[in-house]
Amino acid sequence: MDATETSQLLPVILERMGVEQRFSVFDAGAATAQTVEFFSQFKCRLHFADLYDDALINEQEGISEEELSARFSELLSFAAEPFDLCLLWDLPNYLNPAALRAFGKALRPLTHRRTLAHGFCAFKETQPFTPRQYSVRGPGTLGVKARVAEAGPKYPSTQHDLVAALSFLTVARGTLLTDGRVEVYLEVI
Amino acid sequence: MIGPTIKISGDISGEENLAIEGKVEGTINLKGHDLSVGQSGEVRADITASVVRIDGEVTGDISGMEKVVVSKNGRVKGNIVAPRVTLEDGAKFKGSIDMDPAESSSVAAGPKPAAKAAAANSDSPQAGKAAG
Numbered sequence: 510m511d512a513t514e515t516s517q518l519l520p521v522i523l524e525r526m527g528v529e530q531r532f533s534v535f536d537a538g539a540a541t542a543q544t545v546e547f548f549s550q551f552k553c554r555l556h557f558a559d560l561y562d563d564a565l566i567n568e569q570e571g572i573s574e575e576e577l578s579a580r581f582s583e584l585l586s587f588a589a590e591p592f593d594l595c596l597l598w599d600l601p602n603y604l605n606p607a608a609l610r611a612f613g614k615a616l617r618p619l620t621h622r623r624t625l626a627h628g629f630c631a632f633k634e635t636q637p638f639t640p641r642q643y644s645v646r647g648p649g650t651l652g653v654k655a656r657v658a659e660a661g662p663k664y665p666s667t668q669h670d671l672v673a674a675l676s677f678l679t680v681a682r683g684t685l686l687t688d689g690r691v692e693v694y695l696e697v698i
Numbered sequence: 699m700i701g702p703t704i705k706i707s708g709d710i711s712g713e714e715n716l717a718i719e720g721k722v723e724g725t726i727n728l729k730g731h732d733l734s735v736g737q738s739g740e741v742r743a744d745i746t747a748s749v750v751r752i753d754g755e756v757t758g759d760i761s762g763m764e765k766v767v768v769s770k771n772g773r774v775k776g777n778i779v780a781p782r783v784t785l786e787d788g789a790k791f792k793g794s795i796d797m798d799p800a801e802s803s804s805v806a807a808g809p810k811p812a813a814k815a816a817a818a819n820s821d822s823p824q825a826g827k828a829a830g
Contacts, residue, residue: 549782
């Protein structure tokens with residue numbers, strides 16, 4: 510599968526963030542040619558963490574939340590500045606509740622009061638998630654392709670689960686998609 | 699060219715283009731010239747060059763005065779600063795990419811005055827943001 514899908518919320522986020530001046534982006538997924546190409550038209554710094562590919566995702570069970578937080582902090586230690594935009598994709602659905610809270614604790618110091626975030630969560634906890642790699646092809650267009658490697662156990666998170674774990678964020682808007690995913694636009698409380 | 703059986707540990711600088719197929723550890727400074735890291739190249743170094751093309755493995759910070767290209771076989775872990783960065787499909791990258799498309803025209807025009815760089819930093823909205 511190598512396809513595109515329309516994003517209703519990413520254009521809203523980019524307009525609110527403003528792309529005329531220099532900005533900083535955090536991408537929780539893999540660095541893709543399309544995302545780099547899209548953002549290359551702007552003065553910006555992209556941070557690619559490729560967290561899906563990290564062993565921590567497969568090892569999260571049995572690790573204390575404190576250690577998970579330390580490990581996520583280490584994984585995000587390459588950040589050179591606070592993020593204006595966080596592209597979370599569907600990563601939260603691959604993290605158990607403790608790991609999601611730990612991720613939030615590591616991410617929070619790298620945000621500021623005007624940070625915005627984009628991601629996908631589940632309408633229902635029983636929502637199945639197909640492993641996908643996302644990219645930004647245009648302001649309202651995402652690239653979607655099947656992930657080569659299975660990301661690991663899946664923990665579908667609803668909007669409620671998401672903001673409960675990432676307590677410094679709130680859902681500004683959510684859009685229910687036809688496959689049961691919810692596209693969300695988050696802002697710092 | 700640094701061939702596939704060559705290992706170098708230290709600082710490399712030069713006034714010509716360089717191709718690396720071996721192992722290099724240290725720093726590489728080829729301002730005004732191009733560097734390519736071939737598929738068998740393994741570089742653990744901070745790199746400064748005009749055009750940097752990576753088909754192998756690089757761990758370190760990369761400064762491309764003109765551009766940086768990570769090919770489909772390239773694997774990079776580090777920070778890239780360049781006016782133009784291209785990742786080919788299949789390239790592996792972890793780290794940050796700092797891009798300024800306006801720099802590419804100034805690079806073509808010649809050296810940038812230091813005062814312009816200082817003014818750009820003071821005008822950055824990043825200067826007014828605090829982690830929260």
